[in-house]
Amino acid sequence: MILELDCGNSFIKWRVLESDKVRVFAEGVVDSDAALINGLRSFVTLALKHCRLVSVRASEETSALVAALVDNFGIAVTCAAPSRHMAGVRNGYEDFERLGLDRWLAMLGGFRLASGACLILDFGTAATADFIAADGEHLGGFICPGMPLMRNQLRTHTRKIRYDDASAERALESFVPGRTTVEAVERGCTLMLRGFVLTQLELARSYWGSDFSVFLTGGDAELISDAVPGARLVPDLIFIGLAMACPLS
Ligand SMILES: Nc1ncnc2c1ncn2[C@@H]1O[C@H](COP(=O)(O)OP(=O)(O)O)[C@@H](O)[C@H]1O
Numbered sequence: 001m002i003l004e005l006d007c008g009n010s011f012i013k014w015r016v017l018e019s020d021k022v023r024v025f026a027e028g029v030v031d032s033d034a035a036l037i038n039g040l041r042s043f044v045t046l047a048l049k050h051c052r053l054v055s056v057r058a059s060e061e062t063s064a065l066v067a068a069l070v071d072n073f074g075i076a077v078t079c080a081a082p083s084r085h086m087a088g089v090r091n092g093y094e095d096f097e098r099l100g101l102d103r104w105l106a107m108l109g110g111f112r113l114a115s116g117a118c119l120i121l122d123f124g125t126a127a128t129a130d131f132i133a134a135d136g137e138h139l140g141g142f143i144c145p146g147m148p149l150m151r152n153q154l155r156t157h158t159r160k161i162r163y164d165d166a167s168a169e170r171a172l173e174s175f176v177p178g179r180t181t182v183e184a185v186e187r188g189c190t191l192m193l194r195g196f197v198l199t200q201l202e203l204a205r206s207y208w209g210s211d212f213s214v215f216l217t218g219g220d221a222e223l224i225s226d227a228v229p230g231a232r233l234v235p236d237l238i239f240i241g242l243a244m245a246c247p248l249s
């Protein structure tokens with residue numbers, strides 16, 4: 001079995017593939033290394049052979065997680081690394097190593113699925129957009145705060161915006177103007193993200209007309225998916241790219 005990890009700034013997304021590398025044995029989202037290790041240890045029939053991971057965390061944090069995985073499961077761990085080009089995609093950053101590895105892997109996965117020009121939108125702690133032309137050239141992208149950051153900034157920098165997670169979820173049942181604080185904030189931040197997306201679509205159209213694919217991924221992708229009817233919601237896009245960047249023979 002293969003353990004796959006996507007270590008974002010807020011959560012670790014994990015899944016375990018059967019040895020055929022296709023079927024999913026188990027998957028989940030956790031908020032700490034300890035929760036990951038304990039969760040995995042609870043599977044009696046787990047038989048891990050390898051782990052591949054991508055991390056946008058500090059290298060010390062990533063090394064600590066790798067050490068814990070080696071200690072607990074005795075597996076070899078492969079970490080995705082930056083690259084100038086791979087699988088037909090050319091990294092467009094001036095300094096290719098500075099491009100977030102989660103963005104890079106989502107781009108590899110998206111370009112493979114699209115086999116043409118594509119716009120990749122990832123809604124995690126940050127929201128990101130990346131543009132890849134039909135010839136595989138990455139034109140660059142945009143980064144802005146995602147839902148968790150926008151909402152937390154409002155909560156921590158105002159005196160009177162306070163609400164719990166359950167009411168936040170209920171607030172998103174509609175997008176009419178809010179009549180409570182939680183509705184006003186949750187809907188307002190979601191509309192900011194939708195506005196971001198519409199701007200990216202306009203730019204993509206100016207480059208490629210209607211000849212491009214749009215991919216949505218990340219924990220909050222569903223919040224904006226109905227704003228982009230033609231887009232493909234691919235929650236495991238980073239894992240698709242991870243398998244490409246870290247093939248296991
Ligand atoms: N099953 C889930 N577990 C945790 N967070 C989730 C889940 N589904 C959606 N989310 C939302 O996804 C966002 C985090 O997205 P994610 O892609 O995990 O971020 P990051 O990669 O930056 O850690 C949060 O706003 C969170 O509320």
Ligand SMILES: CC(C)(COP(=O)(O)O)[C@@H](O)C(=O)NCCC(=O)O
Pocket residue numbers: 008009010056098099100101102103123124125126127128143146
């Ligand atoms: C932009 C990001 C913070 C997104 O991280 P996430 O929201 O997925 O946790 C991450 O890709 C990152 O740290 N990138 C490095 C900076 C850059 O891509 O320019």
Ligand SMILES: [K+]
Pocket residue numbers: 008102122124218
């Ligand atoms: K991410």
